[in-house]
Amino acid sequence: MLAMNYRGPLRVRIDHKPEPQIEHPQDAVVRVTRSCICGSDLHLYNGSVPDTRPGMTFGHEVTGVVEEVGPGVEKLKVGDQVLVPFNIACGKCVFCQQELYGNCHESNSQATAVGGIFGYSHTAGGYDGGQAEYVRVPYADVGPTVIPENMDPDDAVMLTDVVPTGYQAAEMGGIQPGDTVVVFGAGPVGIMAARCAWLFGAGRVIVIDEVDYRLEFVRNYAPCEAYNFRELGDVVVFLKRTTDWMGADVVIDAVGAEASGRVMQTLLGRKLLMQGGSATALHWAINSVKKGGIVSIVGVYGPIDTLVPIGNVVNKGLTIRGNQASVKRLLPRLIEHVQNGILDPKALITHRIPLEEVSDAYRIFSAKLDNCIKPVLLPPSARS
Numbered sequence: 174m175l176a177m178n179y180r181g182p183l184r185v186r187i188d189h190k191p192e193p194q195i196e197h198p199q200d201a202v203v204r205v206t207r208s209c210i211c212g213s214d215l216h217l218y219n220g221s222v223p224d225t226r227p228g229m230t231f232g233h234e235v236t237g238v239v240e241e242v243g244p245g246v247e248k249l250k251v252g253d254q255v256l257v258p259f260n261i262a263c264g265k266c267v268f269c270q271q272e273l274y275g276n277c278h279e280s281n282s283q284a285t286a287v288g289g290i291f292g293y294s295h296t297a298g299g300y301d302g303g304q305a306e307y308v309r310v311p312y313a314d315v316g317p318t319v320i321p322e323n324m325d326p327d328d329a330v331m332l333t334d335v336v337p338t339g340y341q342a343a344e345m346g347g348i349q350p351g352d353t354v355v356v357f358g359a360g361p362v363g364i365m366a367a368r369c370a371w372l373f374g375a376g377r378v379i380v381i382d383e384v385d386y387r388l389e390f391v392r393n394y395a396p397c398e399a400y401n402f403r404e405l406g407d408v409v410v411f412l413k414r415t416t417d418w419m420g421a422d423v424v425i426d427a428v429g430a431e432a433s434g435r436v437m438q439t440l441l442g443r444k445l446l447m448q449g450g451s452a453t454a455l456h457w458a459i460n461s462v463k464k465g466g467i468v469s470i471v472g473v474y475g476p477i478d479t480l481v482p483i484g485n486v487v488n489k490g491l492t493i494r495g496n497q498a499s500v501k502r503l504l505p506r507l508i509e510h511v512q513n514g515i516l517d518p519k520a521l522i523t524h525r526i527p528l529e530e531v532s533d534a535y536r537i538f539s540a541k542l543d544n545c546i547k548p549v550l551l552p553p554s555a556r557s
């Protein structure tokens with residue numbers, strides 16, 4: 174089959190690989206109809222996630238048709254059209270029982286932090302992902318969810334990650350009615366977090382990024398105030414000033430470990446590799462939230478240490494929450510929100526690119542060319 178193949182930092186190409194097989198009674202094989210590229214894939218693409226092995230296929234935001242099921246699969250049938258959450262979860266361990274599907278103890282049993290994730294290095298279990306014609310889906314009765322008949326497949330693919338992650342970012346912020354919410358990052362996740370902040374009763378939503386077309390998009394889509402940090406001078410001082418010197422009630426980090434904006438962080442974390450990336454957005458989040466406020470982190474940080482102003486966390490009495498989104502927990506509510514028109518996730522999809530052109534797709538998304546917000550890869554069978 175055709176599959177994206179990681180060859181090393183900044184090098185991905187389309188290749189032929191053997192089609193995946195049922196390896197376990199609870200597996201399914203899914204024929205992919207759509208697979209997105211995510212900001213999380215850029216961490217892999219840039220070579221900043223430990224143990225990302227050449228030969229791996231990325232892709233954790235997938236819809237498709239069930240092609241084959243193992244003998245232990247009870248709920249899913251051949252021919253079902255499904256959306257596949259990015260988390261691989263057993264559904265039975267102590268963490269899955271608490272609906273912490275991003276922290277499954279079985280699907281990535283050699284790790285003690287993150288659970289398994291499709292196409293996300295051996296740090297997240299070493300599973301091949303869905304930027305391919307077919308993908309093997311373990312624990313097939315747990316994650317994959319049949320797409321409701323009236324749902325646009327472009328909305329469905331956004332429910333595998335971006336919508337739940339943006340929603341959970343807002344949820345973890347514990348937003349109270351009237352709160353001022355600041356979101357760092359106007360990528361798909363930050364855009365969705367800003368949109369969802371209103372659902373929790375925010376009174377004011379401010380988004381910070383450095384890419385003007387994304388700021389323009391979120392300003393209309395969320396809708397919200399949106400600022401380019403390059404034009405603000407000191408972004409923390411700006412955010413304090415605009416909140417009567419109190420700071421925001423809730424700040425969301427939707428950037429993660431490859432932030433730009435501070436020379437010291439970029440130098441130590443991205444050039445000299447002396448820490449796990451650059452925690453600039455998190456630094457700004459801690460410093461611009463009010464005393465007693467909440468910082469919600471969905472931007473990805475790896476297992477390596479990162480410099481953040483922990484003293485300010487203590488002295489300001491902050492609550493910090495973070496996690497990989499628990500997609501399955503949120504799906505029933507979010508499917509309803511899409512069906513009722515409260516959320517319109519497909520509006521974020523700006524690019525539909527043939528799977529065969531995967532290396533161009535990575536370049537466009539990574540370099541933020543052509544006003545790209547969210548690219549979707551379409552395998553040949555999904556185009557005919």
Ligand SMILES: NC(=O)c1ccc[n+]([C@@H]2O[C@H](COP(=O)([O-])OP(=O)(O)OC[C@H]3O[C@@H](n4cnc5c(N)ncnc54)[C@H](O)[C@@H]3O)[C@@H](O)[C@H]2O)c1
Binds near residue numbers: 357433
């Ligand atoms: N926790 C989860 O479950 C989960 C799920 C999906 C994605 N993520 C993570 O969320 C983050 C965002 O994902 P995305 O798909 O939107 O990525 P993206 O790369 O498209 O967007 C990131 C945005 O951050 C901006 N940015 C860079 N430095 C900044 C700074 N200092 N301040 C403000 N903005 C800055 C960039 O210009 C870019 O627009 C990534 O780290 C991704 O790995 C987490």
Ligand SMILES: [Zn+2]
Binds near residue numbers: 259
């Ligand atoms: Zn993703």
Ligand SMILES: [Zn+2]
Binds near residue numbers: 262267269278
């Ligand atoms: Zn589990």
